[in-house]
Amino acid sequence: MVKTKEEYTALLDKLRDGEIETLTITPSEFFVFQQAFMDYKTRKRIVGRAGNKGIVVYHYAQNS
Secondary structure: OOOOHHHHHHHHHHHHHOOOOOEEEOHHHHHHHHHHHHHOOOHHHEEEEEOHHHOEEEEEOOOO
16 A cells, blocks of 8 residues: 555654664655655755666665
């Protein structure tokens, strides 16, 4: 089941706060995730690395 924009925002908060190290987004999740990401205040510190089959793994760059 795809998460809501609010759930992705909460995951981005956890990423920022160090509660989780990475956030993995699949192609089916990307549209809703992108909405949360674009509205996220510190999105420029969230770095994504594209992988196989359209999967992107994000981490929070603490010292950027």
